[in-house]
Amino acid sequence: MSDAAAERLVVGRISGCYGIKGWVRIHSYTEPMENFLGFGGWKVHRRTGLEPIEFEAGRRQGKGLVAHIRGVDDRDLAETFQGLEISVDSDKLPELEEGDYYWHQLQGLQVWCHTENGQVLLGEVDYLLETGANDVLVVKACEGGIDQRERLIPWLPGTTVRQVDVEAGLIEVDWFPED
Secondary structure (H helix, E strand, O other): OOOOOOOOOEEEEEEEEEEOOEEEEEEEOOOOOHHHHHHOOEEEEEEEEEEEEEEEEEEEEEOEEEEEEEEOOHHHHHOOOOOOOOEEEEHHHHOOOOOOOOOOOOOEEEEEEEEOOEEEEEEEEEEEOOOOOOEEEEEEEOOOOOOOOOOOEEOOOOEEEEEOOOOOOEEOOOOOOOO
């Protein structure tokens, strides 16, 4: 996939400075969080557009990550990066095993369930929530859906989630339309 054609995915955010030598705190959106440090090809999102950034060193620190930005050797300059989102090309993400999905692959998929009257469309996956016990699909109403309700459906493959077909754009769930 060429750089121009690759989808950019936000994988973290610079949440603050760490020390006085140009290190920053990173809030990683990856699981485990250390995966963030292995990507490369990072870009920060500024108002003026995407800007390449290179982290020349990084490590886990407490409950998060800290990293040093190449060419940034003082706290004042590091502060100009605070709050910026960091993205990578989707082709930088490692391949997953069969049956595993990145959240961005599930967003926009239609969610269908079986009833005694046949299949009904509950809506589309808007985003996912991490709750601790299990992830949750946030399903918003869409054209052709059964109603205009938002639904929270637990991501429990083999139980609630019966089938995922990314190519066909659908998820089949065992769920009650009234819930």
